[in-house]
Amino acid sequence: MGSTPLVGRQNALSALGNALTASLRDGFQFVTLVGDPGAGKTRLLGELVTMAGERGFTALWGRAAEFEQVMPFSALVDALDDHLDARREDIADAVGAAQAGLLAGVFPALATGEERPGADRSGLVRYRLYRALRQMVDLLAGPSGLVLILDDVHWADDSSMEFLDHIIRHPPARPVLVAAAYRPAQAPPRLATLTTTAATRGHEVVVGPLGPAEVEEFLGPSVSRTRSRALYEASAGNPFYLEALARMGHTDVAELPPTVLAALQVELGDLSPDALLVAQAAAVAADEFEPSMAAVAAEVPATTALAALDELVERDIVRASGGRFRFRHPLVRRAAYESAAAGWRLAAHARIAAHLARLGAPATARAHHVEHSGSFGDLDAVGVLVTAARAVTTHAPATSAHWLQAALRLMPGDAATREERLALLMELSWAQGVSGRLADGRDTARELLRLLPEDDYPRRARAARLCALMERQLDRPHEARALLLDELSRMPNPRAAAAVPLRMRLVAESMMRVDFRAAQAVLDLMPDTAEDWEPGLEVAVAALRPMPAFAAGRTAEALRYAERADRLINTAPDDHLSEWLDAIAWLCWAESSLGRYGDALRHFDRAAAVARSTGQSYILTNLLAGRARTLVTMGRLDAAMVTAEESVEGARLLDSGQQLVFALTQVCLAASWAGDDDTAIGAGNEAVQRGVGGGEVWEAIARYARGQALINAGRLEEGADAVLDACNGFESPRLDRATLLLSCETLAQVAAARGHTVESMAWAARAVQLDDPALPAFAGLVPLARAHALRAKEPASAAAAAAEAAELLAAADRRLDAGRALLVAGLAHQEAADKARARERLKAAADVFGTCGAGNLKTQAERALRRLGVRVTAGGDASRLGLSPREMEVALLVADGLTNQQVAQRLFLSVRTVETHLSRIFAKLEVSSRVGVATALNRRD
Template identity: 75%
Template sequence: MSARLNRRQGGPRITVGWGMDGRTAQPVVSGVPTPLVGRDDAVTALSGALDAAARDGFRFLALAGEPGAGKTRLLGELVTMAAQRGCTPLWGRAAEFEQMMPFSALVDALDDHLDAQGPDVAEALGPAQTVLLASVFPALATGLAAGLAAGDDAGLALALDDDRSGLARYRLYRALRHLVDAVAGTSGLVLVLDDVHWADDSTLEFLDHIVRHPPAGPVLMAVAYRPAQAAPRLATLARAAGPRGQETAVGPLSLTEVEQFLGPGVSRGRGRALYEASGGNPFYLEALARMADTEVASLPPTVRAAIQVELARLSADALRVAQAAAVTADEFEPSIAAVAAQVPPAAALAALDELVERDIVRSAGARFRFRHPLVRQAAYESAAAGWRLGAHARIAAHLAELGAPATVQAHHVQHSGSFGDQRAVSVLVTAARAVTTHAPATSAHWLQAALGLMPDDGATREDRMALMMELSWAQGVSGRLAEGRDTARELLRMLPDDDWSRRGRAARLCALMERQLDRPHEARALLLDELSRMPNPRAAAAVPLRMRLVAESMMRVDFLAAQAVLDLMPDDADGWEPGLAVAVAALRPMPAFAAGRTGDALRYADLADRLLAAAPDEHLSEWLDAIAWLCWAESSLGRYGDALRHFDRAAAVARATGQSYILTNLLAGRAKTLVAMGRLPEATATAEESVEGARLLDSGQQLVFALTQVCLAASWTGDDEAAVLAGDEAVQRGVGGGEVWEATARYARGQALVNAGRYAEGAEAVLDACAGFDQPQLDRGTLLQACEALAQAAACLGNDEGAAAWAARAAQIDDPSLPAFSGFAPLARAHALRRDAPAASARAAEQAAALLASSERRLDSGRALLAAGQAHLEASDRTRARESLKAAAEAFEACGARALKTQTDRELRRLGVRVGSGPAAGADRGRDGTLGLSPRELEVALLVADGLTNQQIAARLFLSVRTVETHLSRIFAKLEVTSRVGVATALNRRN
């Protein structure tokens, strides 16, 4: 007989052969599922979710209930219904004793399917994503290895990037989402994940990702968990999925249902006693009912005791194999259980026959699993602690003999390794490094286990400190910032006082984590304390700490303090580490810019650019937090090409060196630059990646950075709802009070409200973000944009005097040395003049368009051309209006600014210009039947056509009534109708 290593352990497929002594394996009974009694509401929810997934695409269903409540039985009913409807049902389960195995439930669910359908799935995914997913699924890894063995070197060419940032797992989650879509095909997929309260962090992160970025196909993802043991992220998944999510509570059975469950063979009196003893819990009820020869009065007080009674009735060999199987894995193979139990293979098979007959375990093909996790837990706990340790050791030794990867051995090694066992330490460290990129939480767990086995003496001290630095990093990128901070502080206590270089690295890492934890004062205190320990605070070793102090001061908008520290630092000196001079130069532009010394800032930026170009990547990795400031400064100065070039290079180094805190910041800055340049699709993708990275880190600061750019990108794209939601979340995070990034988030939200037509509310928010222009924290360029937004809002509200005041304020702020922003002053003036002096307004708008276009701000140049066209139209100059509006439409089309393109097309049609068969361009209307509406607008329009009121639509779509009203106003404009009846008529024409 042959058997594979347990698939959930994630290694390559290893075949184990052992003799049967002439014994032929007999068929085994897999166990009869308990009858489904009651649960009408839950079954209706299951059926409804299946219908919704088939009709509308992705749905997420969560079943929440206490242990033994019947969640697994309901999931079995769901699988049966899915198969009857022609869907592909796949089932996986997380396990209590393998909680650190990365993606264990997903591997359990998908790997056998991939083993059978691997080539088709790989073809659908493409080689790049297949290579990425092969790091998780043994079936794909085996197929990839076979392809390489056959001479196909595409896998090697497409191997994973050397990305140690921890954010490679975001790309892995996207690949997993595409895999789910590929498996679903057109017939649909029901992906069941049971017991996800035991799922590893990587699985939970993926679930969080997929509900926020659902697959396109007919996919129903159903999970079951115990609320009391669920992490907050798990408990909120159904809510995070919005209208696509649903949670159903699975409670106890009623007395009537218990009697039906037990059947007519159980007397009413015993049935009531069993109901009272079990509390209506189906699993407890079943376990107690099995003890038919025991008086109810003498039943054990707990169901665990009842299960122990079941186990006590087993033969000695069967009990030993059950205990060994419980140690082995949630789903186990006879060969491994035999090794753990120290019994011959034939005896193991005989014992398994008995265990199946008693329904302790159930067969799953060539593997077996316990009928319920509580049974496995009882079997595990029934074994003596020392025997369990020995069983883990036997399994670990057996896996090592087979050449199993360290990741397969690690679970058993950590449970059996002895203090000072260098081989165990080596296995755990190797396993930790193998999963670093896609499962940093597991990596941190195994590193901690390795450190726990290492003596703390002179011989191991250096290795121990090196592992602690790795551990601190892994904890940080997995979102355990406080633990990473604590590890870094412990490392500082261990390092010799005169080991300035390593102390500096540890202190900087610790300060970065304190900053991500929104503890800037602690970060600053740590840096000052470390500097005070140095006998020469101006020595080369002190410079990195001083640089971090500069960054902390700039975050607090204390640019004078930042400049004061910089003034004490030379540009270069003997003994400086490679790249340090580049880092110091990179910090200098931003304080100069903030102080209004634009000429100095530009000169510093030129110098930093030259030094950066001459430095190799390996000299930059240590100083990316400083280089990030150069990138942001260049973007703020309007040097967009330089900023993008440096953002991209720094991001590549951050990925390769694992600096995820810097990477999310760099991605947010890159998105900001792309928004300014009008490259909205790129900006949206980059901002969303930054958001995902920040959520993985669980860093409030980085999330606000990222959400701010999502808000702006979505707003200029025309997705007002997404923009305002992102802006609301960024502001409501409540972190960063008094710092520049918090003010920027409030400005972005205000701009989004103005763009959404909520002028009064938006103007108030923008003015608040600018602190009423009384010592504002925002940079000069953003203040100019704020003045233009305020002028536009005032003009749209009919407040020409207010618009003129904001235009005058913009003229005062304008700095000729910042040409990228000079166009906002004349654009603000154009808004103010449009009503009373349209010809002058048009001239001002054309001036603005020319200035903005020359500075690579194509979107804003298009906005100025739109304003010019509207003003020319007001002045009855139809020829020039047509020219300006056509140019504006081209700009918006190129930028991906859908709402502005629609508005411009509407103005062109007023002039008799054909721009397509409807409000949107012909490519958007007619071909796909959307009439130029966004997906959400089309959803609202369809409900309007069905006769629903705004309040009913808001309740149906989980929106506010105001948001529905905003959507409706845009729908009216795009469809060129003025009533709800007109909306219905337009939709009927579409059909």
């Protein structure tokens, strides 16, 4: 790992040692070593390997490479692949067959030769791959721990960066330390923020230059003080440059090369001709290369290559690694690569590509060399690049886009290849969008529009829809609308079949900005069907009709539209739906708004399955968010949280602010009702602070969710103000009727809790005005709002109203709200001195909340029962100790010896939330350690 002495660096060594200790104590840790090229990061990583071995960790090391930056997961494969061959069966058992198949597509050691492309082509397949990778890392760690070292991460591909972000946000349970070294000047922004994202589990070690005294120690007593000072000034204390200059003992101080690359060129110039040729060939071949590949690239016999490698090892240009070799430092490889003539390098890449083809290597292994050696018009090279791109499109779409662009650069622009070029541009636009490069995808779609003939209306409409969808994800709705209108103006017949998809997208854009009149005006110009419509278009138009009708208060009409759309979808095959999922999504949301929760879930699930199989990530994240919102309404909080978190991950992968706000809003609501106030408010704050979607419905819903979370967390005044603001003071509100009705009920509750009975009655009266007899799903919210207002002065009447609300809400499958009504009824009966009925209602409420997973509400119901003399076993100890049920769960697991990370994994919480709970537990139990928690709990009996 390094033959030079380690001088100084005591602070860095101490930080690495502390990270190892923290990993054993608290689980996952993430440390970055940040410094300029040659600063000594790799040398310190070698020390980390030694320290890890002394403490019983398994240490695995991988490195990203400058000339193979697009290779998917290259550093991870380098680190893990040799270690995986003997663990194949264990890994398959641990992660499951589906995830094992995903891993086999990345790691050659896990490949069986029987892998088939999965059904999921969406960007969220990466999320499942990252989860499988995290599980695999957890398995490899075992009880003794794992140190995963990733060097030169500034050269890692996008998928590797996404995985690092994922494992930080969803850390493994066992002791795992990930150490990543990178150059700050070359690091992408995402890499530089990972340590901050890791919070208390993140550690940054800055590796700077050596000082004059350290340089003297580094060089040793054989170098005079005068020369040492000159070498220090020439190298600026950079250890690698210092070492390179020190090798040039015969060079006069005044003639020292001005840069490290120049010094390395001098070092390479001292090699024999054969050794230099093989070094240049090896630099072309790979970061870690086999002698045979270097011989092929150099066009020399194997014996000559081996003799040259002996010289290169002796001169410490390369170092042996098993049966393969690696340059002692990436800078040495770069110097060898750049010392070769450009034309010779091109031919060397071509020789390697041809050799790999003869060996039957997959296109993904050949693509890098084909990209560097292919010539314009070489259709075979184009074929290799396209095949490679399609092979990695699901798990590494950024790499797929890179290779598609390379293929397009080589493809001639003649009539023979025109159709293929157009198809590849559409494919490229999709890959760029899925990989989070929405602006690039938008630009590619616009280039496609430029190339398509003016009269090719169907394909132009498809490209324009895709482009407008990306403009929407980029929070550029005005550009999306202008593009659609421009494309429509080009059509001689605005009512033609090709115009319908563009008009549908216009409808969606109008609905997003709450201009339902404009949406309805466009829909009024569209028939329900036509003879020249392609399959599925009739379903799509039908799916768009319910929401504008519902928004305009034409409820009966909206319900008829929803029923017709339901019938059409039930008889349509999936391939008829795939082109129109953005329209189907509007139907799903409309059904949920109409209280047709069962139909909404069924359609959300089917549309999501189609989106996965066809790679429509933009729609999938939206569908998952809608599904989560419906599950929250139905009181299925655990399932809602899982779905919402998947939507968040997908939105982050897309880098779409709009979709992320959709998803975070649902996390906020699900976590809040589940009793995880910190997670809920954190998600709500992030959703609102994103600052996108101003004036549109989804931005208003995010502000409403945050307000509800604040109220549930006990911050009544602040939360009420936020809810009222989200409703725009009920002056031209952008929220749907159901959310406005919920807001009235919530504001009535807050006003009553603050003793403002008149205000509470006013909110209850406003709820009556919003009620719609045609929507029984929301009818129960009206008597519930009235119950809040009546409790202070007429508790018996309040109890009756709340009981009525509970019955209506339960019938509508709104279990969580039904439980809240039962709680209000029980409390009101208690205040009316009707203890028997109070116990009955409160027990029912506690049961409902337990089924829903609403922890805080269950605690409220149980607390009220205890005041009535009812013995409540669940959470009893927690109450006596002053702990909330969630705090009691955390305390019991801590007392059992679990780390914070393991507690988080067991309870499906973030580590940060566990740490917050633990600090409160310490304060409430008046202890200062985990041992103190265990002692306090042991005394509870």
